[in-house]
Amino acid sequence: APPRILRPAPPSARRAAPSARESWQEHDSSTVYGRARSASRDAGESAADDYSTLDVHVSARAAAAVSSRRAALALAPPASEPSAAPLVARAEAALSARRGAEAERLFVDALARDRRCAAAWYGLAALLHEHQHGGLRDDAAASGGAARERLLAEATDFALVAARLEPAEPRALALLGDVLNDRGEHREACRAWRAAEERGRARWRAIAAGQPAGAFGPRAPLRALRVGESVALRRASGRPFVACRLAARPPVYVLEGFSTEEERAAIVEAAEAAPLRAVPLSEGGDDHDDRRGCEVAWLSSPCTSPASAWASLMLDAADVVLPRCGALPGAAEAEDLHVVRYAPGGSYGLHLDATFAVPRAVTVLHYLNDVPPDPERGEGFGGETWLPHAVASQSAETGGADNGRLTPGCDGVLVPPRAGDALVFFSFNEHGEVEPASLHAGRPASALKLVANQWIRLELSDRRGLVPRGPGFGPRVVS
Numbered sequence: 001a002p003p004r005i006l007r008p009a010p011p012s013a014r015r016a017a018p019s020a021r022e023s024w025q026e027h028d029s030s031t032v033y034g035r036a037r038s039a040s041r042d043a044g045e046s047a048a049d050d051y052s053t054l055d056v057h058v059s060a061r062a063a064a065a066v067s068s069r070r071a072a073l074a075l076a077p078p079a080s081e082p083s084a085a086p087l088v089a090r091a092e093a094a095l096s097a098r099r100g101a102e103a104e105r106l107f108v109d110a111l112a113r114d115r116r117c118a119a120a121w122y123g124l125a126a127l128l129h130e131h132q133h134g135g136l137r138d139d140a141a142a143s144g145g146a147a148r149e150r151l152l153a154e155a156t157d158f159a160l161v162a163a164r165l166e167p168a169e170p171r172a173l174a175l176l177g178d179v180l181n182d183r184g185e186h187r188e189a190c191r192a193w194r195a196a197e198e199r200g201r202a203r204w205r206a207i208a209a210g211q212p213a214g215a216f217g218p219r220a221p222l223r224a225l226r227v228g229e230s231v232a233l234r235r236a237s238g239r240p241f242v243a244c245r246l247a248a249r250p251p252v253y254v255l256e257g258f259s260t261e262e263e264r265a266a267i268v269e270a271a272e273a274a275p276l277r278a279v280p281l282s283e284g285g286d287d288h289d290d291r292r293g294c295e296v297a298w299l300s301s302p303c304t305s306p307a308s309a310w311a312s313l314m315l316d317a318a319d320v321v322l323p324r325c326g327a328l329p330g331a332a333e334a335e336d337l338h339v340v341r342y343a344p345g346g347s348y349g350l351h352l353d354a355t356f357a358v359p360r361a362v363t364v365l366h367y368l369n370d371v372p373p374d375p376e377r378g379e380g381f382g383g384e385t386w387l388p389h390a391v392a393s394q395s396a397e398t399g400g401a402d403n404g405r406l407t408p409g410c411d412g413v414l415v416p417p418r419a420g421d422a423l424v425f426f427s428f429n430e431h432g433e434v435e436p437a438s439l440h441a442g443r444p445a446s447a448l449k450l451v452a453n454q455w456i457r458l459e460l461s462d463r464r465g466l467v468p469r470g471p472g473f474g475p476r477v478v479s
């Protein structure tokens with residue numbers, strides 16, 4: 001899940017002087033963060049998506065910011081390529097490979113060709129947001145204080161422009177929420193997230209309506225397994241593994257022996273060489289991030305690095321879990337690999353991986369090392385992944401003692417990290433809705449714990465992608 005780091009935002013100059021109006025600018029009202037101020041909205045009562053209009057101040061600031069970036073980059077005037085699309089595709093690949101400076105040039109260049117290119121505005125906002133989190137190798141991680149504020153202010157404007165230009169898309173508003181949250185503008189962040197969810201829900205309702213049964217669930221043969229049953233399979237690469245079903249709702253599986261030692265070693269090595277970002281313990285502000293004592297890094301998906309040592313791991317896993325459903329746009333697309341390294345004692349509190357705006361249909365959590373049980377505290381303190389509400393039949397009620405409390409080891413599913421295993425669970429139910437029982441946690445680790453999250457989306461509308469493969473792939477039953 002994207003980290004949300006909260007720091008108090010200094011009162012900043014939010015309103016720059018408006019400059020000349022361009023044709024793509026429309027509204028001229030006094031707004032903050034792209035919406036008209038009104039008493040009821042300020043009280044947070046309205047969840048209406050009023051991001052489909054754009055204030056002239058915001059658009060003027062965004063245009064000025066792009067122009068000054070363009071000047072700073074000393075880009076030649078746009079000439080040869082008439083279309084922004086190829087530039088955006090290259091920029092997205094550069095961003096995924098953490099080449100921030102190159103991504104910036106390309107996005108800015110794309111906007112010089114087409115000022116209405118939503119993907120470029122969104123990409124620039126994502127880039128700046130990631131900069132301030134230190135998730136890029138370039139200079140950016142160093143920027144703190146005022147520089148950080150400036151980056152986030154620009155990211156706010158860019159996300160608002162993108163949200164206006166693609167009114168059916170949730171991604172820009174989800175990002176806007178993250179950016180505002182980072183600025184300490186929590187109420188505004190909530191509005192943006194709510195509006196993103198509204199957009200996402202409408203989108204998934206429409207898509208789900210046209211799907212055959214099971215489109216959102218596990219593919220065969222995982223689908224047919226009952227809880228407690230297992231089946232011996234082979235990865236497309238030929239490696240044998242065993243799939244075992246752990247819960248019915250949500251569908252939860254463990255794929256035993258799925259990754260190879262070489263793949264795990266390569267992931268760990270690359271993550272340590274990548275800009276690992278610490279998720280701080282509190283003090284200075286990360287009270288609201290429910291991770292403790294861990295660091296995170298992103299590694300490129302096979303889309304941008306088809307030759308990476310973990311590309312076939314991700315492709316094979318995508319193949320095993322989701323049905324290839326022609327009507328569903330981009331089924332089996334994955335984000336970049338999200339590596340988490342927990343120090344002893346590190347943990348990740350209960351959370352959902354998916355929202356309508358961030359439709360992570362399936363989580364494949366690759367365990368990269370063995371974590372021993374805690375000799376004193378026992379179950380639930382060995383870095384297990386816990387899904388407290390997971391149940392063994394569709395109709396079963398969630399567990400819990402008389403007091404209604406759920407306990408690791410008694411309730412739900414508790415999966416110990418074992419090198420090579422992959423935990424698979426589905427965050428969308430058969431109706432294409434987010435499944436609340438997919439709530440999960442990383443329990444306190446007794447020792448160093450390394451995992452890699454592979455999030456497979458129903459649709460991949462942001463910069464991270466995995467090239468879908470042709471028909472004919474999929475796990476083979478070992479006879």
Ligand SMILES: O=C(O)CCC(=O)C(=O)O
Nearest residue numbers: 001384385441442451453
């Ligand atoms: O570390 C774990 O066991 C869970 C990690 C997780 O849920 C996440 O990174 O989203």
Ligand SMILES: [Fe+2]
Nearest residue numbers: 001352353440
């Ligand atoms: Fe998670």
